[in-house]
Amino acid sequence: MSDQSALRPATIAVTAGRPPHVTDEPLNVPITMAATYVAGGDREYGRYANPTWTAFEDALGALEGGRCLSFASGLAAVATVFDLVGQGEKVVAPRHAYNGTVLQLADLESRGRLLTQLVDITDTAAVIAAAEDASIVWIESPTNPALEVADIAAIAAGARAAGAYVVVDNTFATPMLQQPLSLGADIVVHSATKYIAGHSDVLMGALVTNDDELYGVLKGRRDLVGAIPGPFEAWLALRGLRTLPLRMERAQANAQELVDRLKAHDAVEEVRYPGFGAIVAPVLKGGAIAGDLLQQKTKLWVYATSLGGVESSLERRRRWKSEPTTIPEGLVRLSVGIEDVEDLWADLKQALDDLLVDSAS
Numbered sequence: 001m002s003d004q005s006a007l008r009p010a011t012i013a014v015t016a017g018r019p020p021h022v023t024d025e026p027l028n029v030p031i032t033m034a035a036t037y038v039a040g041g042d043r044e045y046g047r048y049a050n051p052t053w054t055a056f057e058d059a060l061g062a063l064e065g066g067r068c069l070s071f072a073s074g075l076a077a078v079a080t081v082f083d084l085v086g087q088g089e090k091v092v093a094p095r096h097a098y099n100g101t102v103l104q105l106a107d108l109e110s111r112g113r114l115l116t117q118l119v120d121i122t123d124t125a126a127v128i129a130a131a132e133d134a135s136i137v138w139i140e141s142p143t144n145p146a147l148e149v150a151d152i153a154a155i156a157a158g159a160r161a162a163g164a165y166v167v168v169d170n171t172f173a174t175p176m177l178q179q180p181l182s183l184g185a186d187i188v189v190h191s192a193t194k195y196i197a198g199h200s201d202v203l204m205g206a207l208v209t210n211d212d213e214l215y216g217v218l219k220g221r222r223d224l225v226g227a228i229p230g231p232f233e234a235w236l237a238l239r240g241l242r243t244l245p246l247r248m249e250r251a252q253a254n255a256q257e258l259v260d261r262l263k264a265h266d267a268v269e270e271v272r273y274p275g276f277g278a279i280v281a282p283v284l285k286g287g288a289i290a291g292d293l294l295q296q297k298t299k300l301w302v303y304a305t306s307l308g309g310v311e312s313s314l315e316r317r318r319r320w321k322s323e324p325t326t327i328p329e330g331l332v333r334l335s336v337g338i339e340d341v342e343d344l345w346a347d348l349k350q351a352l353d354d355l356l357v358d359s360a361s
């Protein structure tokens with residue numbers, strides 16, 4: 001294969017993880033269904049290696065600038081990282097990190113496995129101070145769904161000086177908009193379920209690191225625990241990743257257009273948007289009731305959890321009992337897709353207009 005490092009991201013997304021150009025051979029890596037391999041080589045068994053995973057891992061690794069390991073889901077990847085924390089050691093994490101991440105930490109803490117310190121990830125000095133006696137500083141940026149942005153480079157420098165590993169959940173930004181390893185992080189985490197695979201039809205996770213020793217430890221954990229993806233899932237995720245640059249470009253442009261229009265709408269109190277990416281979080285003046293109604297009144301936008309698919313979807317986050325109470329009741333998370341923005345706005349506007357009629361009557 002050609003030297004990927006010389007290529008630009010949009011080219012890497014298309015070319016990385018392909019077989020060499022050989023007459024009559026397919027352009028794409030096939031789906032290899034194999035529980036075991038003829039002995040004597042490097043693969044040996046289906047829990048240790050699969051060529052379809054490798055193709056996906058080569059591509060995502062090249063985009064993030066490290067070596068990638070794929071997992072059964074984003075949370076399987078998250079759990080693998082927390083597994084590295086020594087007995088009773090501390091993890092610093094954003095108070096508004098992905099709900100499943102915070103729930104895993106709470107579960108581990110309740111069983112005496114580790115200590116958790118939740119922080120405001122935008123308060124760089126406080127995060128670095130908390131890193132002093134920590135094993136891992138966990139960053140998510142932007143956070144889900146508060147959309148807070150962390151200063152990854154500054155936190156990574158401070159945390160690493162204190163001897164902590166720096167882990168960044170890059171699910172929202174994707175490597176198209178942010179490459180945490182180049183900012184000093186040790187490990188990048190992905191829910192590939194979201195933008196990487198991009199079509200709301202597959203669950204998968206990934207870890208990427210440029211530290212060979214860490215890669216070996218993480219690979220060892222995956223071999224041992226077995227939180228591996230299916231070959232078909234890896235194939236679908238790679239197929240999705242091929243169009244990641246185009247999808248992000250379009251979804252982000254749509255999001256930026258919608259932010260301005262939402263801000264001007266009378267049903268909207270404020271609009272949270274970090275300036276990049278395709279997740280937008282309007283907070284509705286009508287609170288929980290308005291949010292629940294909005295979920296029912298859109299026709300194009302799908303009322304569904306999850307995000308990062310080609311289709312636009314929305315949900316009021318506080319409908320989940322586990323969502324922190326610091327997230328406003330009227331916050332609706334919009335995952336902006338790649339449809340025509342005029343159609344997206346028309347649907348959202350008729351639903352928002354309806355809220356005003358309902359509250360007036």
Ligand SMILES: *Cc1c(COP(=O)(O)O)cnc(C)c1O
Pocket residue numbers: 073074075076098100101140144169171172190191192193194203204205
């Ligand atoms: C969805 C998500 C996860 C969990 O990934 P799954 O694939 O659902 O297990 C982790 N982090 C973030 C930011 C997410 O959005």
